[in-house]
Amino acid sequence: MELNIIVNKKAYTFEVEPSDSLLDILREKLNLTGTKNGCKQGHCGACTVVVNGKAVKSCITKARKLENANIVTIEGISSDFSLHAIQEAFIEATGVQCGFCTPGYIMELYALFNANPEVGKEDINKALEKHLCRCTGYKPIVQSAMLAQQKIRKE
Secondary structure (H helix, E strand, O other): OEEEEEEOOEEEEEEOOOOOEHHHHHHHHOOOOOOOOOOOOOOOOOOEEEEOOEEEEOOOOEHHHOOOOEEEOHHHOOEOOEOOHHHHHHHHOOOOOOOOOHHHHHHHHHHHHHHOOOOOHHHHHHHHOOOOOOOOOOHHHHHHHHHHHHHHHHO
């Protein structure tokens, strides 16, 4: 079947198979490898991207259901060689360890803060609970999220 989507503000048309996931399209057809293939079962969150304003796990999102969807990946949030405030916060607050899970966390927070930059800490924690990190304790990740929120509020 033919699929028309917008990824990082650019329109694409692809032939997709019924079994193709959004992750397959992003990594294999568009070479957007910032979206990570972690568990391929929707448990770890490393593959999180934003579809029509909502954070989704791309490994379990069927491409065929995304006709005319607007998709944002980690590659699409920075501009003019400047990092997004969330990316800056993860660096500054040491929320990045090996970096494998980081794009998923960042995209989860990107969707959350775009919907409401004033969300409370409980909502931030709830969003972050959808992700797994095997390298660090979660405290630096939560601190990164809180710093990101402060940065976004100032913008």
